[in-house]
Amino acid sequence: MKTFPLVVAAGVLSGAAIFANAFAADDEKTAPMPATTQIAVTRSWGDLLAQKPASVRSAGCKLGISAATGAVNGAVVLYCFTEKDPGEVPDGEDTLGPLTVDVEGPGDAIAQVKEKRSALAYARREAAGYLYMKIVPLRIEGKYRVKLSEETKEGDKLVTRVVAEAAVEVAGKPAAQAWSPWCDPDKEQPADALAEGDDEYASMDVANPPGGVALPDWPGYERVAIEKLPKAAQPLPPVFPAETDPSVKLEIKDGDLAVKLDEEISIYFPDEKFLTRWWVNGKPFVPDPAKLPQQKPRALAAPEILVKEARFHMEFHPERLGVKKGDTVAVQLLFCRRGWTALGEAQMARQKEAQLRDGEPVNLLFISRLSNKVEFVYSGDPTKPVQK
Secondary structure (H helix, E strand, O other): OEEEOOOOOEEEOOOOOOOOOOOOOOOOOOOOOOOOEEOOEOOEHHHHHOOOOEOOOOOOEEEEEOOOEEEEOEEEEEEEEEOOOOOEEEEOOOEEOOEEEEEEOOOOOOOOOOOOOEEEEOOOOOOOEEEEEEEEEEOOOEEEEEEEEEEEEEOOEEEEEEEEEEEEEEEEEEOOOOEEEOEOOOOOOOHHHOOOOOOOOEEEEEEOOOOOEEEEOOOOOOOEEEOOOOOOOOEOOOOOOOOEOOOOEEEEEOOEEEEEEEEEEEOOOHHHHEEEEEEEOOEEOOOOOOOOOOOOOOOOOOOEEEEEEEEEEEEOOHHHHOOOOOOEEEEEEEEEOOOEEEEOOOOEEEOOOOOOOOOOOHHHOOOEEEEEEEEEEEOOOOOOOEOO
């Protein structure tokens, strides 16, 4: 167990932001701009490292995207690898390392919000390279265009130009089975009840969600220093893992859902690190994206305590899943290292503070990790849903 000063970062944040990027030559002596790089699909480290650096003046960036197609309520990942430490990068939700991310989507799929960005400076660190990642949500069907741009100073003018772009097409079918955040329980929960467990585990009252769809998140300004370049076949971190992770162990303990990890999380608000998905009698529950669970604003001024276990005491609402007494209910959790973003008209995010993982082995680098699935028979009593 470790203790550190508490950092709480929670609230309503925009998803990908849109900017209109333009370049105008100010005189005849201005050099012609290099051609825009088309971002290639890269699924492995070998794919990413094989890319030619984009013409980025602050650092030679090798760029990639996880896929050129996607599903409704899905996502793609942008990757940026640099051998040279950019040193200072823009601090904002619309960044990928030293670059700005603009997403043009169908209809009103992307929030038209422009952020005022400050500069985020990391301490210099010698490494084989530096990786940045940015998740692009795909909320509705249609064609998306992703543009990466940089700002440079030419004389007295700040010039913005597009250096790379990619097209992503989203089919009409939703993602295989969407993930939903926990919901706040109906009963009031005092702040001092959020940190039970005698400093050994996090404990929190939650409720099964009525719907809503969310994605794992990853701040595009977060630098990961790579000590040693991985083998070419090593996969790049996907949004969702294909297989369960034995180090994220879910079980039912005294009627609670208990999840054990091999890394530490804060004892406060553990729901900010996990998403859920459900089955009833073996049939997947399909959440309605419009029924986004409401969560109260939260903040806490107290020393942070780090633990490796979270226990969720569930206020069960059978009507939300269409469950009857005797039905078998299954649940699975997705551990999101950098929190999650809920999709909807107002995109809400939890736990998006940068936590640098400099020097972490590449094979341990992930965006999300999948727990095993557990089942219980509904007792008919929502206050004690697990039948003994």
